[in-house]
Amino acid sequence: MTGAQALSRAVARLKAAAIPDPSRDARRLLAHTLGIAPGRLTLVLPDNMPPGAAERLGALVARRCAREPVSHLTGSRAFYGREFIVTPEVLDPRPETETLIEQALTAPFTRLLDLGTGSGCILCTLLAECPGASGTGTDLSAAALEIALRNAQRLGLAKRVRFEQGAWLEAVSPDDRFDLIVSNPPYIAAAEMPGLAPELAHEPRIALTDEGDGLSAYRIIAAQAVRHLAPRGRLMVEIGPTQGDRVRAFFAQAGLEMIETHTDLDGRNRVVSGVKSPHTLC
Template sequence: MTQQTAAQAMVAATHRLRAAGVVDPARDARILLAHAAQIEASRVTLIAPEQLADEVADRYEQLIALRSIRVPVSHLIGERQFYGRRFKVSGEVLDPRPETEILIEAALAMPFSQVLDLGTGSGCILVTLLAEQQKARGLGVDLSEAACLQASANALLHNVTERADVRQSNWFSAVDGRYDLIVSNPPYISLAEMEELSDEVRRYEPEMALTDGADGLEAYRLIARDVLQYLAQDGRVMVEIGPTQGADVSQLFTEAGLVDVRVIPDLDGRDRVVYGKRAD
């Protein structure tokens, strides 16, 4: 193998990723080089003039080959940033996404002591809320055993294990007690929309976390049907939605008896969260 400097390797990788249709090839090439060299991404510039050691070059080649077939960067490096923290992720859970931070902001707008996260996945919502609200306790449930293990690992990583209970559950089936905050980022992509997703999402993220296999509203129907049994007095419920689902989910919440139902937009002005409250 001809030795290259880090800068030369990164340029070549960028061209290769661009040809493969990767959206931001230069950014990904930089992140993956940092991972291969076991340094922070901010230090890549410092090693740019240096020749890559053979073992680093081999690791980088493997990472770029996998990224070229659209394996997500987060799966290659094993983590994803969310609300200022690093969360461990894998192909068993949905990647934490910036849009979900809107749900976090809405949840933190008022204090809470008991939070329930339905479909916790990586645990990014539950763990973030407990890390931000340090006197609160929470329960995260997910149908996937692998997701429960991932959420538990992230709870340990961020020092909230003593306040976080994670259980395998089909929505409310293993839930007891009442909560002053219930949150969820459920599978909301309709079966018809699945083909429109990027290769990274459609091929490498768990289908059960993306779609209900129907119209994208099944999870909201289940939540709306049962949520009042688990909400404390004045308790709040908020769910992430797809940008076209605000009216439908709001109607489900209103028909279920929730009050003060409203839609919260994301930073681009698209519908992102539906909020409801238990009446006094």
Template sequence: MTASAQSGAELLRAAALRLTDAGVEGAERDAQILFLHALGLPRHRLNEALTTPPEPEAAARFEAAIAARTARQPVSQITGRRAFWMHDFEVTRDTLDPRAETELLVETGLEAPFLRVLDMGTGTGAILLSLLAERPGATGIGSDISDAALAVARRNAARIGTAVAGRAEFILSDWYEAIPGQFDLIVSNPPYIALAEMPGLSPEVRDWEPWGALTDHGDGLTAYRRIAEGAAARLAPGGRIAVEIGYEQGPAVAALFAEAGFGHVEIRQDLGQRDRVILAHI
């Protein structure tokens, strides 16, 4: 039986086995996501699609998607999108995949009012755009050293709509260098993985996501030193700064902000009870 003559259920079972053999965790879940993506169907139509053979073009798209996943390409890169906070965001190989634990950074930023926000290392723009969507009166800047990432962020802003896109500006900048003005809130999910830790990452991260957004090619703290050193001058009176951290970096990053003159520094934990965010203000 040819691939295009197989029922959806048969194709799905075979694909899940291939993903399992390739070492993919959650193989059945990923196969379903990619199957629906290939067919262009919402999840509630999965059972219906399993009973009949898909069209040859859809079967070919599914085969290509499964081949990519067996090579350990992340699902979000294959489908081109990732759900984060309230929206779906475009994801490419030029950006980090927005992760659920990063939503704690958004939650922390929303704890107090702000009118002006800066998101450094914006990538997809997910953090900045999520914050602005929740605060209709606020404006913000997303910065990155990657033109390609900024292009993705601008497309994500346009996709969300002018109500948010009209309040977001994206700037090519190495941390604070090209950033004008002061801000009520600064946020960042910087590259914090030490170079020595990179070989131990999952293939989905190590082989497919941009290293420049993952590691400082040093001890994992270089970005925090730059951010902490320049933050006080860029914060408006009463302003706050929140950064995502690796789960073992809490004390070290908190110390950097204390040394930079921040009198109030908190370590916030994610749902897994791991250190995830540093919140600081003068």
């Protein structure tokens, strides 16, 4: 069987299972099976498949037909031009989260805090983009922190980052101050979970929903982050598209200024940011 034939069969199986964009997923799975970069796949499609490769590809396609995310099958996901290790213990990095990265990079920072760091994709990306900065990532999950540390090590960031286990700011020293605090907290309301894509069943539920109205993390972060921000320090959070007004209100109640909502590439509200006044005492 040639690579082209294997690809055709994979696309047909994924299409029959109603997988969105079956051609894209089939190509990613075939490239992973062959151990090559996806961009090189076209060059090897006329060649015969190596021994056992067709069987390995078939097993991956079957798992994808069961709606397991491609990142879990390949073990990695591209985010902001870099590859990150991804497992079922962490949230799969989404393209829309790159909006948070873009907004964070609009002003300089040297001390960074990422709350609920998960895979570490936000923290590591920002540190990689800002060689003079150092950062801290917190997460309630020890398993997630292990993945984040592995990603930091792969990117050569281990000396500029530390990870602490705890809920939101509980793991942060009372004396720590940061120029920038970022977070992509669980913002899906519990009532919305049954209507989401089946792939989300393979991701950690704690990273998706607060089992309430989807706003509890923002209440905590807004109330507690101000005391850990340096004067003129920034707080930025990713939000669900309908949550902008509520989250801006939480920021205002906490005393933040210059509160803004930023949209993603699809024009949906995606990030809320605020700045600590230099006159704030705490």
